[in-house]
Amino acid sequence: MSPDPSDLPAVQMRGITKRFPGVLANDHVDLDVYPGEVLALLGENGAGKSTLMNILSGLYRPDEGQIIIHGRPIHLRSPRDAIAHGIGMVHQHFMLVESLTVAENVVLGLDSTGFVLNLKQVGEELAALAARYGLPVDPDAYIWQLSVGEQQRVEILKLLYRGADVLILDEPTAVLTPQEAADLATTLRQMADEGKAVIFITHKLDEVMAFADRVTVLRAGRVVATLPTQETTKAELARLMVGREVLFHLSKKARRPGRVVLEVEELEALNDKGLPALRGISFTIHEGEILGIAGVAGNGQRELAEVITGLRPATRGHVRVYGREITNSSPRQAIEAGISHIPGDRLGMGLVPNLPVSDNLAMKAYRRPPLARGPILDQQALYRFARRLIEAFRIVTPGPETPVKLLSGGNQQRAVLAREITAGRGILIAVHPTRGLDVGATESVRRTLLEQRDQGAAILLISEDLDELLQLADRIAVLFEGRIIGIVPAEEADTERLGLMMAGQVV
Ligand SMILES: Nc1ncnc2c1ncn2[C@@H]1O[C@H](COP(=O)(O)OP(=O)(O)O)[C@@H](O)[C@H]1O
Numbered sequence: 081m082s083p084d085p086s087d088l089p090a091v092q093m094r095g096i097t098k099r100f101p102g103v104l105a106n107d108h109v110d111l112d113v114y115p116g117e118v119l120a121l122l123g124e125n126g127a128g129k130s131t132l133m134n135i136l137s138g139l140y141r142p143d144e145g146q147i148i149i150h151g152r153p154i155h156l157r158s159p160r161d162a163i164a165h166g167i168g169m170v171h172q173h174f175m176l177v178e179s180l181t182v183a184e185n186v187v188l189g190l191d192s193t194g195f196v197l198n199l200k201q202v203g204e205e206l207a208a209l210a211a212r213y214g215l216p217v218d219p220d221a222y223i224w225q226l227s228v229g230e231q232q233r234v235e236i237l238k239l240l241y242r243g244a245d246v247l248i249l250d251e252p253t254a255v256l257t258p259q260e261a262a263d264l265a266t267t268l269r270q271m272a273d274e275g276k277a278v279i280f281i282t283h284k285l286d287e288v289m290a291f292a293d294r295v296t297v298l299r300a301g302r303v304v305a306t307l308p309t310q311e312t313t314k315a316e317l318a319r320l321m322v323g324r325e326v327l328f329h330l331s332k333k334a335r336r337p338g339r340v341v342l343e344v345e346e347l348e349a350l351n352d353k354g355l356p357a358l359r360g361i362s363f364t365i366h367e368g369e370i371l372g373i374a375g376v377a378g379n380g381q382r383e384l385a386e387v388i389t390g391l392r393p394a395t396r397g398h399v400r401v402y403g404r405e406i407t408n409s410s411p412r413q414a415i416e417a418g419i420s421h422i423p424g425d426r427l428g429m430g431l432v433p434n435l436p437v438s439d440n441l442a443m444k445a446y447r448r449p450p451l452a453r454g455p456i457l458d459q460q461a462l463y464r465f466a467r468r469l470i471e472a473f474r475i476v477t478p479g480p481e482t483p484v485k486l487l488s489g490g491n492q493q494r495a496v497l498a499r500e501i502t503a504g505r506g507i508l509i510a511v512h513p514t515r516g517l518d519v520g521a522t523e524s525v526r527r528t529l530l531e532q533r534d535q536g537a538a539i540l541l542i543s544e545d546l547d548e549l550l551q552l553a554d555r556i557a558v559l560f561e562g563r564i565i566g567i568v569p570a571e572e573a574d575t576e577r578l579g580l581m582m583a584g585q586v587v
């Protein structure tokens with residue numbers, strides 16, 4: 081439903097500006113939301129979405145600008161103040177007390193009379209709200225007993241119980257399963273149909289198209305567009321959000337596979353609990369080829385990457401690089417054999433957060449010239465090396481000396497990618513290389529992988545994103561309970577077939 085222009089917006093934000101030290105987080109932002117609509121607030125990481133909504137929910141004060149609620153200008157001093165005006169927000173990090181029940185959390189912080197409230201009656205009212213909005217949750221359950229999805233429902237119920245008619249959700253689907261996300265979409269729609277105004281923050285284009293009536297796009301603190309979703313496309317939204325053309329379908333050149341680079345034969349290994357995780361895995365990857373590994377998480381993907389990179393012992397079988405046996409070698413020996421690794425957990429294993437970008441980029445090159453002059457590290461050569469990679473891989477950083485932890489997720493991933501790709505001379509093991517990245521960063525990572533393939537690299541791509549596998553891989557192997565249930569050429573694969581194989585069916 082698009083708003084009738086004669087309606088009065090529930091909220092008008094006018095000229096909102098918010099500065100943090102060194103950052104203009106919101107730059108004269110205008111935003112309207114109407115009763116009866118779901119509005120998506122779309123933008124890349126760091127665009128200023130959370131800041132803007134923290135202002136609307138009374139958590140931050142704007143440096144400039146005005147907030148008008150149902151036609152009346154107001155000043156919000158606190159979240160409590162905002163909720164008194166009917167505005168409530170579900171934050172990315174929930175604000176629930178683990179040791180209290182659902183009903184207790186809901187009344188917590190209400191006026192002191194709240195505590196003489198009959199909890200049983202609160203429970204009944206909650207159950208009624210839960211049924212009306214499709215938010216099933218047990219009022220007597222303790223928060224610590226609940227899943228993340230259930231805790232989110234409690235946060236929403238808390239706002240509904242307090243009579244919010246403007247509901248803000250900050251990246252609500254980030255913590256949900258696809259089914260839970262679909263249920264949430266129904267709930268948001270239901271709330272809008274009852275006349276509430278709903279704002280949800282996201283950086284996912286599919287969600288904007290599926291959930292929202294209108295979308296406001298933020299880029300670098302400014303509103304770049306507000307559009308009805310029916311009158312726009314994912315491609316247009318991506319362009320507005322990123323500020324350049326984003327290709328959803330990267331064209332893959334015909335494959336020219338060369339020699340066999342990686343050979344895995346009858347590989348077996350145990351998981352952390354000492355149970356079989358890999359039960360006889362065999363495959364080969366050639367120069368100029370991407371082999372994708374599909375599968376539901378926990379079917380041996382992690383163990384496979386770890387065995388190949390020397391982080392986990394094999395109990396049987398072989399790993400060979402250019403015919404040379406590297407089974408059960410150390411990580412250092414694996415690197416020397418030409419294996420690079422983009423780990424699934426970027427900050428855990430990929431980067432040293434407190435070290436400068438330059439050191440993180442050089443971590444695999446510093447033992448060799450030109451960075452090493454005998455036993456001494458050449459600091460100037462290090463900076464030159466880092467600057468070259470920063471430019472080539474479009475890493476946005478104030479400089480090579482900046483600690484890597486201050487970079488955005490997308491730029492951290494580009495740093496890992498830059499380091500691993502330049503270190504590698506044989507094979508790249510890429511584990512969930514685009515997980516958690518926004519569209520712009522995802523595209524540039526994928527494009528880089530394809531470029532490397534075209535230049536002759538052999539890549540093992542482990543991903544839970546079937547679209548990613550279908551786009552990038554030449555062949556796709558499906559892992560199920562530690563075995564490869566089949567390997568299909570990408571041209572013959574589609575999501576349905578892969579989905580069946582991921583469930584263990586041979587098709
Ligand atoms: N409390 C804060 N202190 C300093 N800088 C902040 C704070 N909150 C956000 N920022 C900065 O403001 C900008 C916008 O951040 P944010 O609103 O969180 O973006 P988004 O939610 O769109 O990812 C970023 O550059 C971020 O680093």
Ligand SMILES: [Mg+2]
Nearest residue numbers: 129130131250
């Ligand atoms: Mg945010």
